[in-house]
Amino acid sequence: MNSEAPAKPGHLHPVTSAIREMCLIFGKLGFSVAQGPELEDEFHNFDALNVPPDHPARDMQDTFWIKTKPGEKRHVLRTHTSSVQIRFMEAITQGALGPQPFKIVIPGKVYRNEATDATHEAQFYQLEGLYVNKTVSMAELKWVLERFFKEFLGPESKIRFRSSYFGFVEPGVEVDVWFRGKWLEVVGAGIVHPKVFSAAGLDPNVWKGFAFGFGVERLVLMRYGIDDIRHLYSGDLRLINQF
Numbered sequence: 001m002n003s004e005a006p007a008k009p010g011h012l013h014p015v016t017s018a019i020r021e022m023c024l025i026f027g028k029l030g031f032s033v034a035q036g037p038e039l040e041d042e043f044h045n046f047d048a049l050n051v052p053p054d055h056p057a058r059d060m061q062d063t064f065w066i067k068t069k070p071g072e073k074r075h076v077l078r079t080h081t082s083s084v085q086i087r088f089m090e091a092i093t094q095g096a097l098g099p100q101p102f103k104i105v106i107p108g109k110v111y112r113n114e115a116t117d118a119t120h121e122a123q124f125y126q127l128e129g130l131y132v133n134k135t136v137s138m139a140e141l142k143w144v145l146e147r148f149f150k151e152f153l154g155p156e157s158k159i160r161f162r163s164s165y166f167g168f169v170e171p172g173v174e175v176d177v178w179f180r181g182k183w184l185e186v187v188g189a190g191i192v193h194p195k196v197f198s199a200a201g202l203d204p205n206v207w208k209g210f211a212f213g214f215g216v217e218r219l220v221l222m223r224y225g226i227d228d229i230r231h232l233y234s235g236d237l238r239l240i241n242q243f
């Protein structure tokens with residue numbers, strides 16, 4: 001610990017309380033919370049999400065690969081929470097009730113082999129969302145995200161979509177949020193790619209969906225005006241005790 005002041009009893013880390021608050025906001029919009037493993041196989045982290053074999057995200061520099069013997073299934077520390085989209089849909093297809101509409105959010109730790117700086121950690125949290133039903137639109141996606149940001153960052157926040165590429169959605173967008181006079185890029189999102197449904201065992205001719213994912217710490221930094229992500233994990237109680 002860098003600080004001599006003891007932690008105040010009952011205090012939660014700002015990232016923990018942000019995740020709880022985010023889940024409550026999405027809960028009011030009908031989303032339940034789902035979870036999945038942090039040690040993931042290549043299929044759930046990349047293949048099933050239509051991330052091509054030569055995509056740079058699979059590179060040694062970006063991903064923590066677990067050592068395996070030749071011929072063994074390759075494992076990674078998950079690089080995003082999108083892997084849980086596949087796990088949840090697999091569970092739905094194998095469940096007693098069979099395929100059905102659902103809305104979930106997935107908060108969780110993810111890992112990337114990168115040099116840390118003011119906005120990058122090698123271990124951080126994402127919050128993923130997935131809504132699956134027989135018809136789902138970009139307009140609904142926009143409404144849900146706007147409702148979320150108005151509650152989490154304040155009623156003056158608004159959002160805009162810019163087209164972008166992620167293998168697991170088509171169309172794909174980056175979402176910018178208007179906060180304290182600036183547009184900030186905070187979310188990846190889009191309409192679930194039919195190949196993702198097929199990989200998870202759901203019929204893409206029947207099921208449609210939207211998905212989104214964002215970095216939790218980046219939103220905590222914005223909301224509280226903290227200038228460096230590393231402060232959150234320095235163990236300095238002078239920071240923690242302010243929340």
Ligand code: YSA
Nearest residue numbers: 080082120121124186188189190211212213214215218
């Ligand atoms: C996209 C489309 C979907 O339908 C669903 C999810 C997504 C998001 C996608 N899985 C993804 O991981 N995109 S991302 O690489 O751009 O990361 C998402 C967010 O994580 C970023 O916007 C950023 O807020 C945060 N992030 C990324 N690298 C980070 C980081 N936060 C802290 N440290 C890092 N090193």
